[in-house]
Amino acid sequence: MRLAILLSGRGSNFEAIHSAIATGALRATIVCVISNRPDARGVERARELGLSAHVFDHKRYPTRAAHEEDVLRVLAEAEPDFVVLAGYMRLLSAAFVAAFPHRILNIHPSLLPSFPGVDAQAQAVAYGVKVSGCTVHFVDENLDAGPILVQRAVPVRDGDSGDTLAARILEQEHEAYVEGRRIVFTD
Ligand code: GRF
Numbered sequence: 001m002r003l004a005i006l007l008s009g010r011g012s013n014f015e016a017i018h019s020a021i022a023t024g025a026l027r028a029t030i031v032c033v034i035s036n037r038p039d040a041r042g043v044e045r046a047r048e049l050g051l052s053a054h055v056f057d058h059k060r061y062p063t064r065a066a067h068e069e070d071v072l073r074v075l076a077e078a079e080p081d082f083v084v085l086a087g088y089m090r091l092l093s094a095a096f097v098a099a100f101p102h103r104i105l106n107i108h109p110s111l112l113p114s115f116p117g118v119d120a121q122a123q124a125v126a127y128g129v130k131v132s133g134c135t136v137h138f139v140d141e142n143l144d145a146g147p148i149l150v151q152r153a154v155p156v157r158d159g160d161s162g163d164t165l166a167a168r169i170l171e172q173e174h175e176a177y178v179e180g181r182r183i184v185f186t187d
Helices: 012-022 041-048 064-078 094-099 120-127 162-185
Strands: 002-007 029-035 053-055 082-085 104-108 131-138 148-155
Touching: 002 012, 002 041, 002 064, 012 029, 012 041, 012 162, 029 041, 029 064, 041 053, 064 094, 082 162, 104 162, 120 131, 120 162, 131 162, 148 162
Parallel strands: 002 029, 002 082, 029 053, 082 104
Antiparallel strands: 104 131, 131 148
């Protein structure tokens, strides 16, 4: 399976996928890594790993469509079977989603449909839920929405901050994304 990874930051989910491929836990190839942020650690790591890495800084484009046009061009050249959002902090247009029907996956650090959007872990702590977690789902044109593939629950502890909860959820994210991929990619 050919995977294209889209990310905006640290890239730990990307690295977890890369490691799962390296150990043979996941049978796939990363055909390209695309970032919308030039300073993303994930894109630097992709280069260190010798992967095809591209930056399209969304701030330099007049419209969302113009930015997506460049991303879609690289994706068309890379011919991925699946587009994997790994901390990609951009809402995809309906046209982008339509270009890869049921072939875009995302991971979100809450039990969707609770707490979509940014700072999901801090939202969970502020609300006072006792259980949160992470969700791997197919992407539709709405924010953090689409058919759910995998969820993992993580207890919220007394005294948790958004950051401490985020760290525990992240450990589960790394396994959940590989598990989600195995479900989708089973050939
Ligand atoms: C993760 O918490 C992911 O669920 C969210 O953004 C964060 C990205 O982390 N969408 P990383 O860049 O993969 O380390």
